[in-house]
Amino acid sequence: MGFKRIEWIFFIAFLGVNIFLLNIFQASKSDQMIVSPESQKIPIEQRLENDEIRYEGTLSDQSLTGYYLSAKPxxxxxxxxxxxxxxxxxxxxxxxxxxxxxxxxxxxxxxxxxxxxxxxxxxxxxxxxxxxxxxxxxxxxxxxxxxxxxxxxxxxxxxxxxxxxxxxxxxxxxxxxxxxxxxxxxxxxxxxxxLTPLRESMSLYTEKEAIATLYSNNRLPAKSTIEWAQLAYTLILNVRGQNVYIPAWIVSVKKADNSRQLEVVNAFSNRIITNSSVRKVENY
Incomplete structure (x- = not known):
């Protein structure tokens, strides 16, 4: 097989993955519009206080950037x-x-x-x-x-x-x-x-916006405690043995009965993906 043909195959494969990722991103943006924290006029800090939801420090509104990352286990x-x-x-x-x-x-x-x-x-x-x-x-x-x-x-x-x-x-x-x-x-x-970026860096939703989304979607029970929130890459896709990761806000919540739950918010789309399964693509 000639070098030019191999190069062309890799180009088509890379293009296919990027189109697939773009479709996921656009779909997740549409899904999240069902419940939007921007429609809430009361500051999220006040809403948490009204429901006796506790947290330490302040909710960060620092704007960060991240990537779609590819890596091979x-x-x-x-x-x-x-x-x-x-x-x-x-x-x-x-x-x-x-x-x-x-x-x-x-x-x-x-x-x-x-x-x-x-x-x-x-x-x-x-x-x-x-x-x-x-x-x-x-x-x-x-x-x-x-x-x-x-x-x-x-x-x-x-x-x-x-x-x-x-x-x-x-x-x-x-x-x-x-x-x-x-x-x-x-x-x-x-x-x-x-570990390789699949696209250029993109702006991420902030910690405060992720917490607001969890609150708006009833994921933060009254009298619960937000123990911590951490930005981390999480696995969303496996393409022929290659993993694809996205930045997400991982939030630990301690309920009034002392039980704990972990919530996951896509930092690109601000959509809750706690129970999302990893998609597998064998052919594209």
Whole structure:
């Protein structure tokens, strides 16, 4: 097959993905017009106060930009084989199980942290030194769990400072409490390669606008607490093994009965996508 023909095939494929993404974007804009926070004349802060919905600090109206991102989930065995060529000691401190795009590693010498407040710093030091591509992961406080019942340190890959909130790009360190110390039992890792923007950067809806949308759509119950809101890339589409991510506002809500729910708002369209499934495209 000639080079020109290969180049033409790639151009058509890229064009098809972009047209598909544009259709999704336009459809989501139309859907969101059903309930629009702009139609509300009372400031969102006042509406939250009237319903006794609490939050710390202020709701940000900072305008940011983001991308449609493409990346390919790495086969962890292949990634290990590639990196080990230049690092013969890689993963030599324990037993590793590879399962497609995921690995689980258990150290032979226990990784022990004496104090709970040192867990994050000690974990960061460990993964930057011992984990494959460890310097590409950043600790995510909001996605981690540091309770008496469960300790799970979560780090993710990021793009231009915005983390990827998806199982395809995570490093998770699990700890158990033993004799008043914290012992790492294992860690799991996934990784995506070739993070690439599919289009030019686009303006995003703000945190305040996302909260207003959740309120207008009855996703914030009276007397609840907005624990945190975080901008992160979330998976919306898989095209022939390539993942496509968009920026979204992830919002943690604690209800009056102490139960919790996570809400997800598309930061491009300001549309709620909490229960949206990942679309898969095999042919285009």
């Amino acid at each position: 790495a086969t962890m065995q292949s990634l290990y084989t590639e990196i080990k060529k230049n690092n013969s000691q890689l993963l030599s401190d324990g037993e590793t199980k590879f399962d497609g795009t995921r690995l689980i590693h258990q150290t032979m010498d226990k990784f022990i942290v004496p104090e709970k407040e040192d867990l994050v710093a000690a974990s960061q030091t460990y993964w930057k030194k011992s984990v494959m591509r460890g310097d590409e992961y950043t600790y995510q406080r909001n996605f981690s769990t540091l309770s008496d019942e469960k300790i799970e340190i979560v780090a993710t890959q990021s793009y231009e400072g915005i983390p990827i909130n998806d199982p395809s790009s995570q490093l998770i360190l699990n700890f158990a409490k033993e004799n008043e110390e914290y012992v790492n039992t294992n860690y799991s890792q996934t990784f995506v390669s070739n």
